[in-house]
Amino acid sequence: xxxxxxxQAATMILKRAAKWFVPGGRGSCRxxxxxxxxxxxxxxxxxxxxxxxxxxxxAWVHCSLVAFSLLLLTSPQLAVAEDAKPKLAIHVGxxxxxxxxxxxxxxxxxSEGKIxxxxxxxxxxxxEGYQEFHHPDAFAMPGLVExxxxxxxxxxxxxxxxxxxxxxxxxxxxxPHNDQLKNAIAGGxxxxxxxxxxxxxxxxxxxxxxxxxxKLSDIIIKAPGVLKIAQAGNPERQDGELGSGxxxxxxxxxxxxxxxxxxxxQWDDFKAGRTKAEPPMNLRLEYFKPLFHREIPVVVHxxxxxxxxxxxxxxxxxxxxxxxxxxxxxDSYKLTEEILKRDIPIMVGPRGFYFxxxxxxxxxxxxxxxxxxxxxxxxxxxxxxxxxxxxxxQAAMAVRYGWNEEAAVxxxxxxxxxxxxxxxxxxxxxxxxxxxxxxxTGSIIDPRNHVKxxxxxxxxxxxxxxxxxxx
Amino acid sequence: MRKTVxxxxxxxxxxxxxxxxxxxxxxxxxxxxxAIGQEKEPASDGVLIRAKHLYSNNGAYGEKGExxxxxxxxxxxxxxxxVPGPLTILEVDSLMPGIVDAYSSLGLSGxxxxxxxxxxxxxxxxxxxxxxxxxxxxxxxxxxxxxxxxPAAESVFSGLACIVKTxxxxxxxxxxxxxxxxxxxxxxxxxxxxxxxxxxxIYMRQPTNRMGVIWIIRSSLNRIRSxxxxxxxxxxxxxxxxxxxxxxxxxxxISRTDFDIRSALDLGDEFGFKPIIYGGDEVYRIIxxxxxxxxxxxxxxxxxxxxxxxxxEGTALRWNVPGKLIxxxxxxxxxxxxLLDQAxxxxxxxxxxxxxxxxxxxxxxxxLGISNRVGSIEAEKDADLVAFSGDxxxxxxxxxxxxxxGKIYGNDKSKQ
Numbered sequence: 087x088x089x090x091x092x093x094q095a096a097t098m099i100l101k102r103a104a105k106w107f108v109p110g111g112r113g114s115c116r117x118x119x120x121x122x123x124x125x126x127x128x129x130x131x132x133x134x135x136x137x138x139x140x141x142x143x144x145a146w147v148h149c150s151l152v153a154f155s156l157l158l159l160t161s162p163q164l165a166v167a168e169d170a171k172p173k174l175a176i177h178v179g180x181x182x183x184x185x186x187x188x189x190x191x192x193x194x195x196x197s198e199g200k201i202x203x204x205x206x207x208x209x210x211x212x213x214e215g216y217q218e219f220h221h222p223d224a225f226a227m228p229g230l231v232e233x234x235x236x237x238x239x240x241x242x243x244x245x246x247x248x249x250x251x252x253x254x255x256x257x258x259x260x261x262p263h264n265d266q267l268k269n270a271i272a273g274g275x276x277x278x279x280x281x282x283x284x285x286x287x288x289x290x291x292x293x294x295x296x297x298x299x300x301k302l303s304d305i306i307i308k309a310p311g312v313l314k315i316a317q318a319g320n321p322e323r324q325d326g327e328l329g330s331g332x333x334x335x336x337x338x339x340x341x342x343x344x345x346x347x348x349x350x351x352q353w354d355d356f357k358a359g360r361t362k363a364e365p366p367m368n369l370r371l372e373y374f375k376p377l378f379h380r381e382i383p384v385v386v387h388x389x390x391x392x393x394x395x396x397x398x399x400x401x402x403x404x405x406x407x408x409x410x411x412x413x414x415x416x417d418s419y420k421l422t423e424e425i426l427k428r429d430i431p432i433m434v435g436p437r438g439f440y441f442x443x444x445x446x447x448x449x450x451x452x453x454x455x456x457x458x459x460x461x462x463x464x465x466x467x468x469x470x471x472x473x474x475x476x477x478x479x480q481a482a483m484a485v486r487y488g489w490n491e492e493a494a495v496x497x498x499x500x501x502x503x504x505x506x507x508x509x510x511x512x513x514x515x516x517x518x519x520x521x522x523x524x525x526x527t528g529s530i531i532d533p534r535n536h537v538k539x540x541x542x543x544x545x546x547x548x549x550x551x552x553x554x555x556x557x
Numbered sequence: 558m559r560k561t562v563x564x565x566x567x568x569x570x571x572x573x574x575x576x577x578x579x580x581x582x583x584x585x586x587x588x589x590x591x592a593i594g595q596e597k598e599p600a601s602d603g604v605l606i607r608a609k610h611l612y613s614n615n616g617a618y619g620e621k622g623e624x625x626x627x628x629x630x631x632x633x634x635x636x637x638x639x640v641p642g643p644l645t646i647l648e649v650d651s652l653m654p655g656i657v658d659a660y661s662s663l664g665l666s667g668x669x670x671x672x673x674x675x676x677x678x679x680x681x682x683x684x685x686x687x688x689x690x691x692x693x694x695x696x697x698x699x700x701x702x703x704x705x706x707x708p709a710a711e712s713v714f715s716g717l718a719c720i721v722k723t724x725x726x727x728x729x730x731x732x733x734x735x736x737x738x739x740x741x742x743x744x745x746x747x748x749x750x751x752x753x754x755x756x757x758x759i760y761m762r763q764p765t766n767r768m769g770v771i772w773i774i775r776s777s778l779n780r781i782r783s784x785x786x787x788x789x790x791x792x793x794x795x796x797x798x799x800x801x802x803x804x805x806x807x808x809x810x811i812s813r814t815d816f817d818i819r820s821a822l823d824l825g826d827e828f829g830f831k832p833i834i835y836g837g838d839e840v841y842r843i844i845x846x847x848x849x850x851x852x853x854x855x856x857x858x859x860x861x862x863x864x865x866x867x868x869x870e871g872t873a874l875r876w877n878v879p880g881k882l883i884x885x886x887x888x889x890x891x892x893x894x895x896l897l898d899q900a901x902x903x904x905x906x907x908x909x910x911x912x913x914x915x916x917x918x919x920x921x922x923x924x925l926g927i928s929n930r931v932g933s934i935e936a937e938k939d940a941d942l943v944a945f946s947g948d949x950x951x952x953x954x955x956x957x958x959x960x961x962x963g964k965i966y967g968n969d970k971s972k973q
Contacts, residue, residue, distance in 0.1 A: 239816060242744070242766035246752030253776065254768035258820040282768065285752075290768055301846055302819060325753055369779045 171544055173197045175216040176523060177207055178226040184500045184514040194226060196521040199544040204515050221525050224538055227495065228514050229276025229522030230477055230530075231502040233433035234385065234412050234466035237266040237474050238280030238295055246285045249321070249329055250342040253370040254290030256282050257309040263299035266474055270297045271548045272557035273475025274530055274537045276522040277307065277503070277512045284316035284387040287329065287339050291373050292385070294508055296522070298542035307508055308382065310373045312410070315339060316387035317397060336396055343405050346374035383408035383507055385433075394418040394425075402428050410505045412466065415451055416440055422458035431462035431505035436472045438465070438483045450487020452497070457488070462505060464497035475557045478530045485531055494531050520544075603627045604645045604963065605638070606942070608652035612949060614919040614933035618911050619948070624652065626940040629963035634934055649957060653914060653949050654934050655702025655941030657921040659855045660835055660892035662706060663723070664690040669709035670716060673759060675746060675773050676790045678797040680716030682706045683734045696723045697959050697966045700897060700943040703732060703922075703931050707835065710741035710811040711749070713764065713773045714798070718809065720925060722941070724961045732927055738801055740832055742812040742821040744870055746770055771820060778802060778828045801830055807926070808832045813858070813872045815839040822850050833924060835892075838872035841881050848885045853924060856882070857893035859902060879916060880907015890920035901950050910950050 174196040181192030183204060193210040195202040203210055212218065236243055239259040245251055260280065270278070281292030294311030296304075317336065323329040329338050352365040353375065376382045384407050388397040394411060398421070402409045411418070411425065411432045417440060425432060434452045442449050455463050465480035467473070472480060481494040489497070503513025511520050521544035528535035536555060540548040548556070604626040611622025613634060625633040625640050633640065662669050666687040671680040686706060696704065701723055708716035716739055720732040744767055751758070752765045763769035777787050781802055786795045800806035810821035810832035818834050825832050834840065837854035840847055847854070862874045875881075880903070882889040891899045896917045904913035922932025930939050940963040947954035958967035 240744075240767060240814070242768055244752075245763060245766050245769040245772075247750070247761065247763045247765060247769070251768075253772045255771070256768060258771045258823070259767050259816055261814075261816055301843075367779075367783065369776055 171198050173213075173216045174219065174521070174541070174544060175210075175212040176219045176221070176226060176525070176541075178221045178224050178525065180225045181515060182225060182227040182495055182529075183516065184228050184496050185516055192226065194515060194521075194523060196523075196541070196544045199521055201515060201517055201519050201521050201523075203517060219525075219539070221538065223527070225526045225528060225530075226515065227274075227524050227526065227530060228499045228519075229512060229524050229540065229542065230274045230498045231500075231506070231508075231513055232270070232275050232278040232466060232469065232474065232477055233410065233464060233502040233505060234435065235278040235280050235469045235474060236283060237264070237270070237469045238278060238293065239264070243283035244285030244289065245282075249286050249323065249327070249335075249338045250288035251282075251286055251290050252288055252313070252342065252346065252374065254282060255293075255310060255373070256280060256290060257293040257295075257302070257306065260293060260295065260302060260305075262295075262302060262305045263297070266470065267297040268548075269557055270469075270474035270477075271540050271542075272537055272555070273473075273477060274524040274526065274540065275474060275477055276524070276540065276542050277508070278469075278474070279312060279385065279502075279506055281312060281314045281385060284314070284320040287316055287321045287335050288342060289314040289316060294506055296542055298545070298547045304543075307511060310376065310382060311508075312382055312506065313373070313377050313384040314387070315384050315401070318388070318390065318393045320387070332393065332396070336400060340400055340404075343400075346371050347378060347405065350374050350378040377407060378405075380406070380408045381507070383410045383505065385410045385412040385506075387413055389413040389415040389418055391417045391420055394421050398424055398428060398430070402430060408507065413437075413468075414455070417442075419449075419451055419454035419458065422455055422460050426458075426460060429462070431464070431501065432460060433464045433466045433502060433505060434484070435466035435480050436468040438480060439487060448487075450484055450489065452484035453488030456490065456493060461493075462501055463493065464501040464505065465494075466502075479533065482531050482533055491529065491531050495529070498530070603640060603642060604647060604940075605640060606647045606649060606652060606944075608649050608944075610651040610948070611934065612651065612653040612914055613935070614654055614915055615935045617934075622652070624934060624942070626960075626963050629940055631934060631936055631938050631940050634936060647944075649944040650947055651945040651949055651954065652934070653700075653943050653945070654918045654932060655939075655943055655959065655961065656700045656896050656917050657890075657925070657927075657931055658696070658701050658704045658892055658896055658917075659890055659921040659925055660707055660857050661696075661704040661894075662709065663692040663696055663704050664688065664721075665706055665708070666690065670711040671708075672711050672749065674790065675713040675762070675764070676777055676787050676794050676798075677712060677716060678714040678738050678801075679791050679793040680708060681719070681735050682708050682716060683719040683721075683731075686719070686721065688730070693723045697961070698956065699895075700949075700956050700959055702941040702943070702959060702961045703927070705736070705925055707737075707809070707811075708739055710739060710743060710745040713741050713746050713770055714777070714794070715739045715741060715746075717797070720927060722961050724959075724966050725964065729962060732930065733925075737807045737809045737833075738797060740774065740801075740808050740810045740821070740824075741770065742774070742810045742817050742824065742832075743767075743814070743836070744770070745811065767817070771824070774824055775827070778824075782828060802828060804830060809835050809855070811835045813838040813868060813870050815842040818847065818852070818854075819843060822847075822852060826850075836869075837878075837889075838868040838870075838874055840887075841875055841878045844881055844885050844887065848887050853888040854882065855892045855921070855924060856889050857891075859891055859899045860893040860895055862902070876902070877906040879903040879913075883908060883912055888920075888924060889916070890924050891916045892921060897949065898952075901952060904950055910948075913950060 176194045181189040191207045193207040194204050239261045242259050282289030291310035292312045293309045294307040318332050328334045349371040355361045386397050388394050401407050409430050414432045414434050415437045440449050467477050481498050485491050485494050500513035503509040523541040525539040526535050526537050538550050606624045608622050610619045611617040623638045664686045671677040705718050705720045707718040717735045718737045722730040747764050747766050750760050750765045781798045801808045812818045812821045812834050813836040821832050834854040837856045838858040840854050858868050858874050861868050868874050900913040900917045904910050919932040922928040931941050942960040944957040945954045958965050
């Protein structure tokens with residue numbers, strides 16, 4: 087929902103602008119300079135990250151960098167950090183695994199980029215050759231998972247000539263570890279669902295990806311990861327085409343899905359030996375196969391009671407798709423009972439509250455869902471509508487309106503991971519999962535706390551001791 | 558009926574005579590080259606150039622050297638050569654091969670690409686070249702002797718490039734008439750299209766962003782691969798796209814950002830062809846991957862780095878990219894405007910002097926597949942040479958004259 091929360095977005099823009107111009111704040115040259123030492127090629131300097139910086143000043147930064155990197159070379163940490171898949175033992179005051187009870191005084195063992203063991207420090211023997219991290223006063227939690235983001239790459243969000251665009255995909259434009267993702271990491275986000283915009287009824291196929299550095303093949307979890315459908319609001323057509331209203335838009339969506347369903351059925355019949363002739367391959371409809379096989383979900387831009395109703399009826403009941411309600415705002419919480427019957431996850435945001443005219447009362451949308459017993463519940467930022475790094479704040483505000491804090495921690499980790507069908511990889515601290523670990527000074531839901539260190543796939547990608555606090 | 562046939566035959570004969578006459582007329586004009594302007598025909602067939610410093614791209618770098626030229630070709634190269642017969646002898650300070658620009662739009666007249674449709678590989682730059690364009694004369698003055706004329710990436714498959722010499726009579730100037738096929742893996746084709754305007758306009762079409770660009774490439778190549786044709790396009794489009802897929806025609810992908818460069822290689826992998834990257838501004842960001850995937854790049858961003866840190870499409874420019882490319886052993890060349898200045902900067906930021914000169918001569922010739930004709934001073938190659946008043950990489954050095962296929966085009970007559 088790129089357009090709706092104008093006031094909120096304007097505030098965010100002002101806040102972002104302020105941060106750019108505060109010395110030592112986000113995006114400042116000095117912060118970026120240190121980052122450059124550990125990751126960038128020589129001469130991949132700061133000009134792209136600090137557009138205002140002149141070449142001359144960069145030259146000075148370079149000079150100081152040379153001196154600084156010499157210092158770093160002598161530290162033992164760097165040598166280990168260069169190892170592709172280091173073995174780590176992370177000791178913390180408290181582990182929030184997001185499955186079961188928190189562990190007081192916990193240790194996490196990491197090897198080959200995966201979590202090897204999680205438990206009480208006294209129960210875990212650290213084998214030889216493990217690099218140890220000690221954060222006795224800090225929490226460890228799984229990397230945060232964003233269910234609705236647009237900041238994974240270039241700004242090519244909406245291709246709006248046609249109303250349904252299942253031929254489009256967005257992983258060709260991914261810029262790994264870009265500036266916004268670096269900030270996201272500083273906010274603890276390690277996985278995002280990067281999707282096309284809601285300018286059309288079917289924007290295209292999105293990517294589930296990590297926020298850390300690396301080649302495209304290293305950072306992609308799934309591509310296609312999700313299909314993006316937008317049912318009302320933004321995709322309305324004003325040019326005389328069908329789809330100026332909800333009835334027309336739902337007709338268009340249905341027609342496209344029926345065509346795709348037939349295509350997938352033809353192939354399924356052929357693969358199962360029920361038909362002899364191989365159906366012709368249609369590149370435009372190929373990615374519907376995992377969708378109709380329920381291997382990937384459709385994330386739906388849907389909100390308002392009536393629209394969510396049609397989401398349930400068309401996309402779930404009729405098309406039998408794995409559905410994620412990916413805004414679910416306004417009064418759609420009144421449909422919770424129907425949503426629960428269908429076991430559909432709800433990822434609320436970026437708008438978090440709704441003014442209930444019937445009762446003259448402001449309501450927190452997430453809390454309303456939770457009060458109606460929704461468990462598969464989370465929040466999203468729709469970044470850059472809300473800056474990606476402020477995912478925790480979406481959860482904090484939901485708690486402010488009455489959501490349970492423990493549920494909120496799950497709502498930014500394991501619940502979005504389940505909704506996106508990647509909970510076998512991310513979302514909790516469990517043996518065998520990706521070592522995406524966030525070290526915080528306390529509960530991430532409390533805005534007074536901050537992120538100290540972030541590991542993605544077992545590699546330290548952000549450390550306030552080296553990088554300073556970026557956020 | 559009979560009469561008509563007779564008339565046709567007469568017309569045919571008359572036309573033939575006409576061609577013959579104009580041929581004689583033309584060669585007459587050419588022989589008196591000196592009279593009509595800058596062209597200067599050496600007195601005899603053979604020319605011996607004595608250079609205090611020879612930069613040959615083939616052994617000699619700055620040493621004394623001599624080059625013997627006959628019939629527009631280099632015949633002998635050595636430190637001191639002995640040729641009999643009447644000779645024109647030219648004394649020069651420094652001599653290097655003619656500069657090869659792999660990415661230019663010189664002489665392209667009447668629009669730099671076809672914009673009525675997205676798939677027009679049959680648009681042939683060769684048919685739109687104005688041979689008398691002043692651009693060519695200016696290129697000659699700058700020591701550029703061979704250029705690849707590339708259509709702009711205003712549409713997804715925007716056309717065919719051609720390779721020509723910058724001077725000479727038009728027939729002899731052609732090196733490759735319809736050559737590499739252009740593929741826009743960038744945002745260029747999206748700039749003009751609109752998603753929401755009058756639905757009867759021709760610009761109400763995909764792509765309006767990169768997702769659409771990728772789709773148009775994938776869908777059209779997929780149709781060709783599965784034996785179909787490109788809907789709405791000329792039948793020739795189908796043939797040309799087929800040639801890209803079966804490796805008979807080299808494709809060049811105009812890509813500048815790191816992700817577009819990667820996407821171009823990905824498309825190549827998906828459909829089994831190897832595009833050469835043109836632009837390549839941000840290739841340094843993925844240089845390891847680029848090397849592993851056998852990427853080749855015609856790097857044009859150095860022409861811009863002098864004035865800005867941002868390139869087309871907002872790419873982040875760096876000075877020392879050629880240095881990084883050499884270090885990684887990636888096939889590349891410099892291209893675009895001010896090639897001599899580019900080589901000077903490349904030398905200042907990471908290339909040896911020898912590598913810098915090769916980056917605007919031998920390397921582009923290699924990438925264009927014309928190194929059998931141009932790019933170095935070697936026997937049996939075209940006599941395309943540039944004479945300088947000093948070291949070519951010194952900004953104080955002047956170009957005395959440029960020779961193309963043995964013919965001198967000078968902007969400094971006092972030195973000849």
